[in-house]
Amino acid sequence: MEWLREHAWETWLALSIGLGVAEMFSLDFVLLMLAAGAAVGMVAALLGAPVVLQVILASAAAVGALAVVRPSVVRRMHHGPELQVGHDKLVGKQGLVTERITQQEPGRIKLSGEVWTAQPYDDTVVIEPGETVDVLQIRGATAIVHPVPRLDP
Incomplete structure (x- = not known):
């Protein structure tokens, strides 16, 4: 027991x-918070604090880390950004009309460097070449679009 007192920081x-190291196997962030508490105990030992104070500081740091740090770390690790793949990533983007678009005759738009068949969202809208459109939906290989309102002075 005397050796532990003399070599407290090493302990x-x-x-x-x-x-x-044990945290690497559990990946629950509990042991990591306890390791942080032990690091605080090591610093207290290096500063010459009595063993009782080292234990109290290490325990307080571990409990504080478990209560404050761990919940936000777990939330960030388990809830990453939603990844949009395929056609879903095109919804909400803007495209440039290259061929006239009507409900009766689908036209074409240039969207993210590709040419897409497009139909208007509204049945009564006619969209002329050169206009900018918002992509509201993708149905199969057809973009459902709506013209972006112009802000003429």
């Missing part, structure tokens, strides 16, 4: 490393 360091 805290070994505990911190051991908990960090």
Whole structure:
């Protein structure tokens, strides 16, 4: 027991490393927070604090990390950004009309560097070449579009 008092910082360091390695197998971030608490205990030992104070500081740091840090880390790790793939990533983008678009005659738009068949969202709208459109939906290989209102002065 005397050896532990004389080599307290090494003991805290070994505990911190051991908990960090164990965290690699659990991936639950509990052991990582305990390892952070052990690191605080190591710093207290290096500063010459009594063993009781080292334990109290290490425990407080571990509990604080579990209560404050861990929830946000877990939330970020398990809830990443939604990835849009395929046609879904084109919805909401703007395209340039290359052929006249009516409900009776689908036209063409240039969208993300590709030429797409397009139909208007509204039955009564006629969209002329050169106009900009918003893509509201993709049905098969046809983009359902709506013209972007012009802001003429």
